[in-house]
Amino acid sequence: MLSLKNTSVCPFYAVKSNNSPPIIKMLGTVGAGFDCASQGEIEQVLSLGVTPNKIIYAHPCKQESHIRYAQAHGVQIMTFDSEEELVKISRCHDSAKLVLRLGVDDSKALLRLSGKFGAKLGSCQHLLQRAQNLDLEVIGVSFHVGCGCTDSKAYRQAISDAHCVFNIGEELGFKMTLLDIGGGFPGQNDFKLTFEEIAADINKALEEFFPPSCGVSVIAEPGRYYVTSAVTLAANVIAKKVIMEELTNCRTANRTMMYYLNDGVYGSISFLLHDPAQSTVSPYPHRKPKPDEPVYPCVIWGPTCDSVDVVVKNTFLPELQVGDWLLIDNMGAYTHCISTTFNGFRKTPIYYVMSRDTMHWIQLSCTHSLIKPC
Incomplete structure (x- = not known):
């Protein structure tokens, strides 16, 4: 999705944006992961042949029954943004690999999310210490700059803040290996900020704060970016x-x-x-x-x-x-x-169409492993 010299940002498609089975199957075929927000989304993705290691349970406020379902079906990576969520996870899935959802500046987004989700930077040390006390494993940081972001510099500031949390986590003894830069990428060409402009600022920030030599895997959660123009x-x-x-x-x-x-x-x-x-x-x-x-x-x-x-x-x-x-x-x-x-009134029926050239390319890619998996 985004390239940076010798590393790449692996897409974990946001299932909530469009959960049509053919879309999920095609993205899974070409190597994408999946951002799921509930037991229902996890069930659907698994039923379509996706392996648990290709799923991030990216809802910071989860039902306990849904956490237990994730545990029973091998989904390990999940987010949190509060002490109460850590307590729930310790009861229901104490072997989970946790990602701290950081609240970042989303004032330049058309649809803001940090008012509902995300821990403030100043509270992250306490949350990481609480995770340590509960003997839980924290492996990284996630954020979301909001939907319809109109200023690509928001990603740079968020990546910088995430780097601060990485340093805190490593000082406490956590092995921090995953950065999730969320979504907010436009899905149509006439949006006021282009994907290329966003990618350029993200790549510069990653090169500064998370260069390939640091060993951190970077993922994103694109939804609109993949499916808006497809229908x-x-x-x-x-x-x-x-x-x-x-x-x-x-x-x-x-x-x-x-x-x-x-x-x-x-x-x-x-x-x-x-x-x-x-x-x-x-x-x-x-x-x-x-x-x-x-x-x-x-x-x-x-x-x-x-x-x-x-x-x-x-x-x-x-x-x-x-x-x-x-x-x-x-x-x-x-x-x-x-x-x-x-x-x-009934829901509008959906008809799926794919060109022969596209189908042929996907078949060749799968047969000859032309697509590099994340």
């Missing part, structure tokens, strides 16, 4: 209404089109309600408009009875008819996996 939503126009607005100085009228789709914010497009990292969509007709075809102001609604269910409040499209299709790109992350069946 296009096809939504059907199920109803139409034409609003005529009379003009004051003449007898003609303006037309505003209102279209109702079979999917909306209670379905695949729910991120419009709660995810500032992806707050707009741009539907476009499946059929190619004629060059001289007029366009009209439109409001596009979802199918439910709720007036909150609006997909686009103001856009311009050629006139559509009931039965026409609109397409929406970049619909792979935090869409179908968190859709509901509110009002009795």
Whole structure:
């Protein structure tokens, strides 16, 4: 995912972003690991042939039954950010290999996480001492700069803070061997900060604080980065209404089109309600408009009875008819996996497509070990 001279950052795909089995199977085939947040996600990943050593249980606040499940199925690496979590782990999985989740500056992110998860830098020594007293093994540090990070320098500061925690842990006698730089990487090309800009600052920081000679393995938890652009939503126009607005100085009228789709914010497009990292969509007709075809102001609604269910409040499209299709790109992350069946509307079915060239490349890579495993 990110290269640094003789070392690399190994991806542990964030299952929560899109848990479709074919996606997990394909990523597992090409050597990715997996960031799981619950027993259910661990069960699914294991059922698809992933080995336990390719999983990090990256939720800092876990149910005891889920910890016991991880222990029983060989999942060793898991995160913590509090003394209470350490006590739970000592009861349920005392052989776990622990990663301290560090709270870092996420003020430049569109969706901040450190208010809910992550230990403050000043409390890390106490937590590491408590882990030592409980005879637990701490092997590294993780952090997350937030979703939709708009300043790549946030990664550098977080890596610097993690280095401080590494030093504390090593002074206490822990063998610190793992750095998890989390997620926050953009999944589409038009985001204000490019992946290449982020990678450049991460690589510089890793070279300064965690050079290859230090022997630390580095992983990340990309979700959007892998799947956002992989999915296009096809939504059907199920109803139409034409609003005529009379003009004051003449007898003609303006037309505003209102279209109702079979999917909306209670379905695949729910991120419009709660995810500032992806707050707009741009539907476009499946059929190619004629060059001289007029366009009209439109409001596009979802199918439910709720007036909150609006997909686009103001856009311009050629006139559509009931039965026409609109397409929406970049619909792979935090869409179908968190859709509901509110009002009795079914979840949108998923159809998986792969080009022959891509399939051939994956088959060759597996057969001839062309992909270097993490």
